[in-house]
Amino acid sequence: MSLIITNNLPRPEPQALASTVEALAARFGNRLITSQAVREQHAHTTTWLPAQPPDAVVMAQETSDIQDVVRICAKYGVPVIAFGTGTSLEGQVNAPAGGICIDLRDMNRILEVHTEDLDCVIQPGVTRKALNEHLRDQGLFFPIDPGADASLGGMASTRASGTNAVRYGTMRDNVLALKVVRGDGKIITTGTRAKKSSAGYDLTHLFVGAEGTLGIISELTIKLRGIPETIAAAACSFETVRGACQATILAIQTGIPVARIELLNAAQVKACNSYSKLSLPETPLLLLEFHGSEIEVAEQSKNFKEIAAECGGGEFTWTTKPEDRTKLWQARHDAYWSVKALRPGAGVVATDVCVPISRLADCVTETEEDLKRLNLLSPIVGHVGDGNFHCSLLCDVDDAEEMARGEDFMHRLVERAQSMGGTCTGEHGIGQGKQKYLEAELGTEALDAMRALKKALDPQNIFNPGKILPAV
Amino acid sequence: MSLIITNNLPRPEPQALASTVEALAARFGNRLITSQAVREQHAHTTTWLPAQPPDAVVMAQETSDIQDVVRICAKYGVPVIAFGTGTSLEGQVNAPAGGICIDLRDMNRILEVHTEDLDCVIQPGVTRKALNEHLRDQGLFFPIDPGADASLGGMASTRASGTNAVRYGTMRDNVLALKVVRGDGKIITTGTRAKKSSAGYDLTHLFVGAEGTLGIISELTIKLRGIPETIAAAACSFETVRGACQATILAIQTGIPVARIELLNAAQVKACNSYSKLSLPETPLLLLEFHGSEIEVAEQSKNFKEIAAECGGGEFTWTTKPEDRTKLWQARHDAYWSVKALRPGAGVVATDVCVPISRLADCVTETEEDLKRLNLLSPIVGHVGDGNFHCSLLCDVDDAEEMARGEDFMHRLVERAQSMGGTCTGEHGIGQGKQKYLEAELGTEALDAMRALKKALDPQNIFNPGKILPAV
Numbered sequence: 053m054s055l056i057i058t059n060n061l062p063r064p065e066p067q068a069l070a071s072t073v074e075a076l077a078a079r080f081g082n083r084l085i086t087s088q089a090v091r092e093q094h095a096h097t098t099t100w101l102p103a104q105p106p107d108a109v110v111m112a113q114e115t116s117d118i119q120d121v122v123r124i125c126a127k128y129g130v131p132v133i134a135f136g137t138g139t140s141l142e143g144q145v146n147a148p149a150g151g152i153c154i155d156l157r158d159m160n161r162i163l164e165v166h167t168e169d170l171d172c173v174i175q176p177g178v179t180r181k182a183l184n185e186h187l188r189d190q191g192l193f194f195p196i197d198p199g200a201d202a203s204l205g206g207m208a209s210t211r212a213s214g215t216n217a218v219r220y221g222t223m224r225d226n227v228l229a230l231k232v233v234r235g236d237g238k239i240i241t242t243g244t245r246a247k248k249s250s251a252g253y254d255l256t257h258l259f260v261g262a263e264g265t266l267g268i269i270s271e272l273t274i275k276l277r278g279i280p281e282t283i284a285a286a287a288c289s290f291e292t293v294r295g296a297c298q299a300t301i302l303a304i305q306t307g308i309p310v311a312r313i314e315l316l317n318a319a320q321v322k323a324c325n326s327y328s329k330l331s332l333p334e335t336p337l338l339l340l341e342f343h344g345s346e347i348e349v350a351e352q353s354k355n356f357k358e359i360a361a362e363c364g365g366g367e368f369t370w371t372t373k374p375e376d377r378t379k380l381w382q383a384r385h386d387a388y389w390s391v392k393a394l395r396p397g398a399g400v401v402a403t404d405v406c407v408p409i410s411r412l413a414d415c416v417t418e419t420e421e422d423l424k425r426l427n428l429l430s431p432i433v434g435h436v437g438d439g440n441f442h443c444s445l446l447c448d449v450d451d452a453e454e455m456a457r458g459e460d461f462m463h464r465l466v467e468r469a470q471s472m473g474g475t476c477t478g479e480h481g482i483g484q485g486k487q488k489y490l491e492a493e494l495g496t497e498a499l500d501a502m503r504a505l506k507k508a509l510d511p512q513n514i515f516n517p518g519k520i521l522p523a524v
Numbered sequence: 525m526s527l528i529i530t531n532n533l534p535r536p537e538p539q540a541l542a543s544t545v546e547a548l549a550a551r552f553g554n555r556l557i558t559s560q561a562v563r564e565q566h567a568h569t570t571t572w573l574p575a576q577p578p579d580a581v582v583m584a585q586e587t588s589d590i591q592d593v594v595r596i597c598a599k600y601g602v603p604v605i606a607f608g609t610g611t612s613l614e615g616q617v618n619a620p621a622g623g624i625c626i627d628l629r630d631m632n633r634i635l636e637v638h639t640e641d642l643d644c645v646i647q648p649g650v651t652r653k654a655l656n657e658h659l660r661d662q663g664l665f666f667p668i669d670p671g672a673d674a675s676l677g678g679m680a681s682t683r684a685s686g687t688n689a690v691r692y693g694t695m696r697d698n699v700l701a702l703k704v705v706r707g708d709g710k711i712i713t714t715g716t717r718a719k720k721s722s723a724g725y726d727l728t729h730l731f732v733g734a735e736g737t738l739g740i741i742s743e744l745t746i747k748l749r750g751i752p753e754t755i756a757a758a759a760c761s762f763e764t765v766r767g768a769c770q771a772t773i774l775a776i777q778t779g780i781p782v783a784r785i786e787l788l789n790a791a792q793v794k795a796c797n798s799y800s801k802l803s804l805p806e807t808p809l810l811l812l813e814f815h816g817s818e819i820e821v822a823e824q825s826k827n828f829k830e831i832a833a834e835c836g837g838g839e840f841t842w843t844t845k846p847e848d849r850t851k852l853w854q855a856r857h858d859a860y861w862s863v864k865a866l867r868p869g870a871g872v873v874a875t876d877v878c879v880p881i882s883r884l885a886d887c888v889t890e891t892e893e894d895l896k897r898l899n900l901l902s903p904i905v906g907h908v909g910d911g912n913f914h915c916s917l918l919c920d921v922d923d924a925e926e927m928a929r930g931e932d933f934m935h936r937l938v939e940r941a942q943s944m945g946g947t948c949t950g951e952h953g954i955g956q957g958k959q960k961y962l963e964a965e966l967g968t969e970a971l972d973a974m975r976a977l978k979k980a981l982d983p984q985n986i987f988n989p990g991k992i993l994p995a996v
Contacts, residue, residue, distance in 0.1 A: 168773050168882035169911075191777075211722040222720050224729075225697060240969040246878040247910045248694050249947040250683040250733055252954055252962055252992055253974045257696075257729040261722055278777045301640050305663075305750045307816065309781065344779065347823045355817065406718040410640035438719040439641075475721040482724055490724055497712040501981060502725045508980035509973060520724055 061149035061518045068128040072152065073108055075124045083111040094153045095146050096138045100401050100449055101484055104146040106133055106153035113158050115231070115239070115270045121154050122268060123237035125514055133516050134264040136177060136203030140210055141402050142483025144263050148518040154268065156205055162186050163271070170276045171228055171245055176205025176269050192276045195220035198479065199388075205269045210481040211261030215384075218304075218437030219311045219343070220277065222479065227260050231271035235512055245273055258505070263481055264516040266509045280343035283311075284353055285377035286370035287340070288360045289333045293317060293420075294413040296336045299356075299363040300436045301409055306359070308352050312341035313437040314384055317416060320391075320431035324383035327390030332383060333366060338436070339384050346372070384433070391431050391444040399449040403462055403485075405469035406440040406478025415472055416441060422464055426457045440478035467492075487522040533621035533990045540600040544624065545580055547596045555583040566625045567618050568610045572873050572921055573956055578605055578619035585630050587703070587711070587742045593626050594740060595709040597986055605988050606736040608649060608675030612682050613874050614955025616735050620990040626740065628677055634658050635743070642748045643700055643717055648677025648741050664748045667692035670951065671860075677741045682953040683733030687856075690776075690909030691783045691815070692749065694951065699732050703743035707984055717745055730977070735953055736988040738981045752815035755783075756825055757849035758842035759812070760832045761805045765789060765892075766885040768808045771828070771835040772908045773881055778831070780824050784813035785909040786856055789888060792863075792903035796855035799862035804855060805838060810908070811856050818844070856905070863903050863916045871921040875934055875957075877941035878912040878950025887944055888913060894936055898929045912950035939964075959994040 064072075076084045085091075091105035107130075110121050125132040131151025138145050147153065159175040160182065166172065167190050174183065181201045184193050196207060198214035206212075208230065213222035220226065229243030232255075242255035259266060290296040296315055303310055316324065316337045325332055340356065342349040349372065357368045371377055378385075391400055407415045416432060423430050434441030443465065447458045466476045466489045476482075476489035491499055503521055506513075536544075548556045557563075563577035579602075582593050597604040603623025610617055619625065631647035632654065638644065639662050646655065653673045656665050668679060670686040678684075680702070685694035692698070701715030704727075714727035731738055762768040768787055775782055788796065788809045797804055812828065814821040821844065829840045843849055850857075863872055879887045888904060895902050906913030915937065919930045938948045938961045948954075948961035963971055975993055978985070 166880065166882060167777070169880040170777065171880070211726075213720055217720060221697070224720075224726065225693075234969065234973070238969050240973050241967050242970060244942075244947050244965065245880045245945040246912075246941075246947040246950060247881070248685055248689060248696075248878055248912060248950050250949045250951050250953040251947050251958070251965055252733070252970075253738075253977055254683075254696065254726075254729045254733050255966075255970060255973055257726045258977075261724070261726050266725075278779045280779055305639070305642065307750045307752055345823060345827065348820055351817060351819045351823075406720055408638065408641040408643070408717045409719070410638060440718075440720060469718075470716075473717040475716050475718040475723050477722045478718060478720050479722050481722040486723070493716065493723055494727075495713050497706065497710050498714060498724070498727060501706070501712050501727055504980040505725055505730075505977060508976040 060523065063150045064128065064130045069107055069130060069150065072124055072128045072130045076108065076110060076121065076152065079120055080110055085109045085111070094135050094138065094155065098139060098141050098402065099143060099485055100399055101143040101146065104148045106147035107150045109153045109155050111155050111158055118154055118233045118268050118270050119237040121152060122233050122235065125152055126235050126512060129512060129514065131517050132514055134205065134209065134268045136206030137179060137201065139200035139202045140206060140483060141480040142485040144210060144481060144483040144519060146484060148484070156203065165190065167192060169245060171273055172276055173271065173273050174204055175271060176203060178204050180204065180207065187276065191279050193279050194274060195277055196223055196226055204272055204274065208260050208269055208272055209262065209264050211479070213479045215312045215314055215435055217435060218313055219309055224257055224260050226275045227256055227272060228275060229273040230256055230259050230269050232259050232267040233270050234267045235510060235514060239270065240267065261481070263483060263519050265506060265519050267515060282344060282346045282349045282372055283377065284342040284349040284370055284372045285340070285380045286342070286353055286356065286368065287380050288338050288368045289366040290336045290338065291364050293336045293416045295364040296338050297409065297413040297436060299338065299360050299365060302359045302363065303356055304437060306355065308355050310340055310437060311343040314339045315434035315436040315441070316383060316387065317420065317432040320387060320433055321383065323390040323394050323431050324386055327393045328382050328386045330383060337383065339381055387433050391446065394429060395446045398446040401445040401447055401458060402442060403445070403465065404440060404442045404478050404480050405465055405474055405476060406438060407469050407472045407474030409439040411472040411474065412436060412439045415468055418468055419443065419465055422461060426461050428457055428461055438478065439474065482520045484519060487520065490522065532995065535622045536600065536602045541579055541602055541622065544596055544600045544602045548580065548582060548593065548624065551592055552582055557581045557583070566607050566610065566627065570611060570613050570874065571615060571957055572871055573615040573618065576618040576620045578625035579622045581625045581627050583627050583630055590626055590705045590740050590742050591709040593624060594705050594707065597624055598707050598984060601984060601986065603986055603989050606677065606681065606740045608678030609651060609673065611672035611674045612678060612955065613952040614957040616682060616953060616955040616991060618956060620956070628675065637662065639664065641717060643745055644748055645743060645745050646676055647743060648675060650676050652676065652679065659748065663751050665751050666746060667749055668695055668698055676744055676746065680732050680741055680744055681734065681736050683951070685951045687784045687786060687907055689907060690785055691781055696729055696732050698747045699728055699744060700747060701745040702728055702731050702741050704731050704739040705742050706739045707982060707986060711742065712739065733953070735955060735991050737978060737991050739987060754816060754818045754821045754844055755849065756814040756821040756842055756844045757812070757852045758814070758825055758828065758840065759852050760810050760840045761838040762808045762810065763836050765808045765888045767836040768810050769881065769885040769908060771810065771832045771837060774831045774835065775828055776909060778827065780827050782812055782909060783815040786811045787906040787908040787913070788855060788859065789892065789904040792859060792905055793855065795862040795866050795903050796858055799865045800854050800858045802855060809855065811853055859905050863918065866901060867918045870918040873917040873919055873930060874914060875917070875937065876912060876914045876950050876952050877937055877946055877948060878910060879941050879944045879946030881911040883944040883946065884908060884911045887940055890940055891915065891937055894933060898933050900929055900933055910950065911946065954992045956991060959992065962994065
């Protein structure tokens with residue numbers, strides 16, 4: 053087992069590649085870029101997977117640009133990789149077989165906002181912060197928040213979610229329809245603006261999470277929500293992870309519509325105390341957010357407070373004042389930087405798994421024991437309402453022995469989650485890094501089906517080859 | 525254009541069919557049924573589409589039964605059609621090319637209930653009422669309510685929804701994972717019990733809504749909810765459909781988490797008054813349900829009352845007492861029977877469309893005008909929070925001229941919905957009845973993609989042939 057993904061994918065013939073670049077240059081002029089710096093920038097991944105730059109980058113501005121890049125690449129059998137902001141975590145934007153990267157950041161127009169229907173139509177390069185900035189005056193927001201200011205096209209492609217998913221769902225639940233450029237450059241429309249439909253196969257949700265391997269998303273229709281009248285933040289420490297998980301389970305069972313419920317394990321709280329000069333008890337911490345009317349959030353907070361007390365929770369703090377909310381959530385906002393500061397210079401390897409919530413306490417506790425046994429440092433943050441948690445493993449990437457322990461840890465983490473009825477990734481995707489776990493999770497028949505779908509929609513294998521599906 | 529679906533599908537060779545029936549008889553004994561009465565019963569559809577019975581019916585009891593039926597049918601190239609309760613509305617259980625019907629009603633075991641995880645694992649023949657009966661003592665329920673006591677396998681296959689969808693989503697949002705028998709009898713596992721996953725293509729949602737054309741669902745893992753502490757019912761009449769729709773839009777925009785919000789148009793209210801001896805104002809009526817704690821539902825009702833008043837609503841009645849709730853919703857519960865009673869002996873043709881909610885008032889109003897112009901009778905009931913509404917067209921099926929007007933009406937209804945950015949079906953599915961509308965809605969590229977998926981997963985075309993995809 054190795055984290056180094058070779059894939060051994062055949063690269064295109066040099067002549068085919070040269071012809072492709074020539075045709076692209078003729079069509080795109082200086083929007084075709086072949087400089088090493090730009091190519092390397094587009095292979096940037098936030099994992100420890102080695103960067104694999106594309107052969108060239110095209111800066112797309114219009115849907116017709118995507119269509120023409122795809123047509124030219126298809127003509128010569130050259131791979132084509134979509135790029136949003138490069139914040140994916142499992143090597144999704146790497147180019148293991150070379151090829152052409154389509155950078156979609158300039159396709160960032162918000163085309164339509166339908167306030168009465170709570171939806172909007174956007175280009176794939178719109179980022180979630182830009183979108184929410186645009187929507188704020190209209191009293192609307194897009195709820196999916198994966199942390200990074202990712203592009204919506206990328207978020208759809210990796211089926212992203214994040215802290216709000218417990219209430220608002222993931223990208224899967226918030227994409228109404230897509231336009232997708234297929235191999236011959238024509239465009240597939242997957243749905244309408246109707247809130248629900250039973251009209252044929254669910255193409256929309258086949259492309260959501262396909263990581264650009266079945267076509268390139270050129271337009272999205274997504275659901276919006278009204279900005280809640282009142283937002284309350286709350287925090288409560290627990291003696292054990294089990295207590296925090298039990299409180300979460302009860303809150304969800306009794307139907308408290310928590311908007312966010314985040315677990316920080318003791319190691320993460322300790323890191324935050326040190327980095328953000330806080331004085332939180334260094335035990336597992338739950339941070340919550342409630343959305344609703346003033347009366348509703350007060351009721352939700354009160355109900356959760358009772359549950360927390362039942363489950364061995366300590367002092368329960370809550371507030372609706374924006375500045376106090378920010379302070380209360382300080383630890384969560386600084387989580388990433390606090391981890392970095394624990395061991396300056398070390399790499400942070402982010403990975404995630406997701407288990408049925410009844411197994412979350414077991415999974416986190418066993419993971420903590422494993423870290424101790426392997427002498428590794430990795431604070432844990434969890435979207436605990438979904439049973440999804442993240443490890444931020446600190447490793448000296450130049451220390452082969454430590455990296456081997458890190459690999460061992462990650463492998464055991466995935467096996468643990470899967471043995472508990474969970475998945476190898478709740479929200480980061482498969483990319484390159486987790487291909488080796490897919491068969492153990494779903495079986496050969498599911499992989500056969502996925503391969504058949506890939507072949508049906510991308511018979512030339514030009515769309516982001518070497519991702520999701522392990523080489524046969 | 526005709527509602528009579530011929531499909532002109534080639535039937536299997538008589539020898540192949542005889543060999544299939546012989547092999548099935550050897551395997552299943554008296555669980556293989558070829559009597560005309562039983563075959564006809566299994567082609568029963570609740571539309572005016574002509575019945576097309578299968579050649580034989582197998583009563584399945586175990587997953588291995590499904591596997592063996594599929595293997596035998598695949599060997600001889602004979603169609604295989606899954607059957608739950610036969611309550612689908614667009615000819616989904618018809619057998620236009622003959623073949624073998626697998627009746628799944630005896631596969632009705634609830635295999636696992638995970639109260640902490642709010643999910644359960646069931647066989648496909650479990651009906652929603654049986655499931656909710658089983659769950660009640662545990663304080664849980666399954667929220668999807670399409671009206672009929674359908675099987676969960678069938679509900680998944682047609683992507684059913686109903687009155688609760690505005691809050692709890694459709695079957696798409698409530699299926700976590702499936703087991704699906706593929707053409708060689710092997711089983712595809714599409715997911716885990718984790719609440720969310722980014723692990724590969726979304727096979728689960730490809731099979732949800734596939735109407736049994738890509739494989740046979742042999743097991744479902746579905747989400748459950750805690751039974752709300754308090755349920756409130758409310759009713760409010762409006763002078764116009766537009767007022768009722770505007771109140772709905774505002775309620776959703778401001779984030780009132782209505783559990784149900786149903787529109788009855790004036791014709792439907794009139795029918796209910798007559799049938800159920802009520803004295804409701806004969807104008808558009810909204811019926812609502814709120815779920816939550818006592819304080820929450822009171823707050824929700826209060827907030828909606830204010831919105832209704834702003835939108836020209838009349839008296840607003842609400843209650844949390846079960847017997848009063850039933851009385852308040854009487855009109856909705858009796859809607860179907862009240863329509864039947866309007867014209868005893870006539871056929872009731874149920875059809876549905878779904879539009880962006882901002883266009884719902886236009887769509888319903890124009891539809892009412894069209895009915896008047898065509899001298900047709902069809903009360904309208906809508907899941908108005910989703911923009912989804914139903915027409916129950918009363919027609920003398922033996923009157924060719926009236927049927928032609930009915931066809932014309934339904935055709936125009938779909939075109940109207942599609943021209944407003946909506947879909948030809950929000951929850952009934954395509955089946956046979958709506959194939960002719962799919963291309964206008966999504967385009968040839970989407971149909972190409974659907975055909976490619978069908979070919980990839982069912983290369984022999986044995987699974988429910990002649991459904992969803994129009995003949996080329």
